[in-house]
Amino acid sequence: SAVISQKPSRDICQRGTSLTIQCQVDSQVTMMFWYRQQPGQSLTLIATANQGSEATYESGFVIDKFPISRPNLTFSTLTVSNMSPEDSSIYLCSVGGTYTDTQYFGPGTRLTVL
Amino acid sequence: QQQVKQSPQSLIVQKGGISIINCAYENTAFDYFPWYQQFPGKGPALLIAIRPDVSEKKEGRFTISFNKSAKQFSLHIMDSQPGDSATYFCAASGKSSSNTGKLIFGQGTTLQVKP
Numbered sequence: 001s002a003v004i005s006q007k008p009s010r011d012i013c014q015r016g017t018s019l020t021i022q023c024q025v026d027s028q029v030t031m032m033f034w035y036r037q038q039p040g041q042s043l044t045l046i047a048t049a050n051q052g053s054e055a056t057y058e059s060g061f062v063i064d065k066f067p068i069s070r071p072n073l074t075f076s077t078l079t080v081s082n083m084s085p086e087d088s089s090i091y092l093c094s095v096g097g098t099y100t101d102t103q104y105f106g107p108g109t110r111l112t113v114l
Numbered sequence: 115q116q117q118v119k120q121s122p123q124s125l126i127v128q129k130g131g132i133s134i135i136n137c138a139y140e141n142t143a144f145d146y147f148p149w150y151q152q153f154p155g156k157g158p159a160l161l162i163a164i165r166p167d168v169s170e171k172k173e174g175r176f177t178i179s180f181n182k183s184a185k186q187f188s189l190h191i192m193d194s195q196p197g198d199s200a201t202y203f204c205a206a207s208g209k210s211s212s213n214t215g216k217l218i219f220g221q222g223t224t225l226q227v228k229p
């Protein structure tokens with residue numbers, strides 16, 4: 001299984017600011033995903049980030065609010081822009097392969113917006 | 115059609131008992147059904163997964179039962195232990211052009227195993 005790290009592990013931010021979350025994988029992967037997990041809730045897919053193409057966003061999530069970069073096959077970033085308290089969540093990246101459905105998750109970034 | 119419905123929301127089981135969590139789906143394009151275990155402050159960890167070509171898969175104390183005609187699948191935890199206390203999520207994904215690889219998660223079940 002892939003080893004995934006995320007930075008920062010947690011942060012407390014002020015309303016109106018932006019935070020960039022990094023996701024690093026120990027091997028090259030084709031597909032990376034970003035999920036949001038609101039307090040006490042399930043996971044909701046924000047977008048799919050494939051290297052060499054624009055991220056694909058799910059309904060309810062837009063690029064201006066959650067810009068994503070995928071510069072290579074081991075790294076991706078998710079920015080949460082112009083934050084409000086409603087953005088307080090755990091943000092998780094996951095990785096999967098082209099020929100496997102298995103997805104592995106990073107430890108998550110716990111974001112609190114004041 | 116993209117929903118995965120999970121029940122119960124919470125479950126309390128005595129040590130040594132059987133924990134059963136159920137999920138149902140609508141989208142017949144789904145062809146991969148994993149279960150994840152999540153401890154507080156951690157990311158979800160893949161526990162066990164099944165494809166529709168088999169009706170049951172067992173790994174240690176964990177078993178998935180799959181009913182394709184009913185579009186239901188369940189997780190059984192045999193001989194439940196206090197260390198199994200966590201939140202469990204079922205999920206589904208398919209290979210259709212619109213959702214390749216992405217997981218649709220159930221609402222989650224918080225399991226407490228009492229000593």
